[in-house]
Amino acid sequence: MLAFLFGIFAGALLPVQTSVNTRLRLSVGAPLLASLISFAVGTLSLFVASWISSGHPLPNFSTTAGHPWWIFGGGALGVVVLTGNILLFPRVGSVQTVILPVAGQIFMGLLIDALGLFNAPQLNLSATRVAGALAVLLGALLVVGMIGRKREVATSADGGGQWLWRTFGLVMGACGATQTAVNGHLGTILGSAVGSALTSFSIGVLCLLVLVLLTRTPWRGVAKPSQGNNPWWMWSGGVLGATLVFANAFLAPTLGTGLTVVLTLSGMMAASLMIDVFGLLGSAKVKIRPTQLLGLLVIIIGVILIRLF
Template sequence: MLAVLFGVLAGAIMPFQTSVNNRLRQSVGAPLLASFISFLVGTFSLLVATWITSGHPYPALGNTTGQPWWIFTGGMLGVVLLTGNILLFPRVGSVQTVILPISGQIIMGLIIDTTGLAHSPQAPLTLVRVLGAAAVLVGSLAAVGVFSKKNIGQTQSQGASIWLWRLFGVVMGMCQATQVAVNGYLGTVLGSPIESALVSFAVGTTALFILLLVTRTKWRGINGAGQKNPWWMWIGGVIGATVIFSTAYLGPIIGTGVTVVVMLLGMMLASLMIDAFGILGSPRRHIHIAQLLGLVVIILGVTMIRI
């Protein structure tokens, strides 16, 4: 039960990372540059955490000898998700950019739990778990307001030409669930989820640096927003590092599928709070009863999957 609550708390800080990184993007101008800075800050924070907990500022990579190559792909999967959000948003809109990856997370989470992919703890695929996953998806749809008349109209007007992008959105979510399993196993191999998160962030930072070179993204300073930069715009990497550590810690304990859905619950709770109170400079939005009912359905679905 404590692990589930920890997962909810870890998920709850994810929307704050989005707000923080968005503010950083406004200052530096380029989304890739903001992502690189965020990953770099996260890497350094994990170096310090590794040093404090293990006595040395580097992961015990000697333990990975003889292990499969894919244990180092967690950082790349994170970059796919990060870059995918940048590409997906202008093509399918904000609602589908949220929902499509969630669908992929839930589907892949069940697959990983059922097959034991990436040495994840196995759990049988029962009817109750399938219904629970469906409840989480429906609740998520309601929580982000996808059933409103406005969003239904937008979805219907987009046509069939964007179905490949929608499929890509689902694949993004599947990558995120796979990242949970990969980093969880890497944490077991290294004997430390913190060191697993460090490896993941270091790989992601390197990949983003290469992307910056390939795209020839230029440094434009940090005053692009035309206003004073708040101190908190630099902590997105610390929040991200905490999330990755949480997934590496929880995956081997409660399984990939449960980790995904409990963090999703926390993410939805925090997202509605940010909208309701306008936290971190976000515009305040009215919360509808359907969104609150969606949260209740998500909680029911999480309970069914956990049982």
């Protein structure tokens, strides 16, 4: 039960991290720079956590000898998801930018469990687990407003181009679920979920640094907004992201990739609504709709179906 709640809590950190990193972006000026700073802060926090928990600042990588190369791929997969959101949003709109990766995550998670991919614990793909996954997807559609109101229209790409970007959104989600499984297996090999998260974040920092250099993104310093000062919490996104990656690495070997993904997504949807309703972290207040509450209920039902059957 504690693992169940921890997964939901970790997922709830994701929209908070998004809001925090969005505020950081206002000050540093570029999304990639904000992401790089966030990943660097997360890496530093995991470095300290690894030192405190194990007595050593770095994991014992000698245990990885003889294992496949892909155990170190979690960081690169995380960067694909992070950068993909930046690319996807202006082309398909905000709603589809949420829903497409969610769909990809859910069904890739179940596929990983069913086939035991990436050395994940193999779980039977029963009809009730599939029904639970569909319920979570339906609930997500209700929460983000794709059902029960006018569809969002994106005009930045042509019809054929949009379908390519939608496919990319599904692939992004699949990368997110794969990252959960890969980091979970690496944590088992290292004997430390913290060590796995630290490795993933370190590789992510290197990938983002390469992207910043390739795109020649200029560093303009940390600017202040026209009114007020930079809040201290805008630097905390990396710590929140590190907690989420640690949770995935810790939970996936025990609960399975599919359930871990669904739990974190459930927390994400619930926290997103809370941020909108109360206008937290500088966001505008948005009135909650009955269909969104219904969506949360449907998500809970879906989680129960996947967990108990």
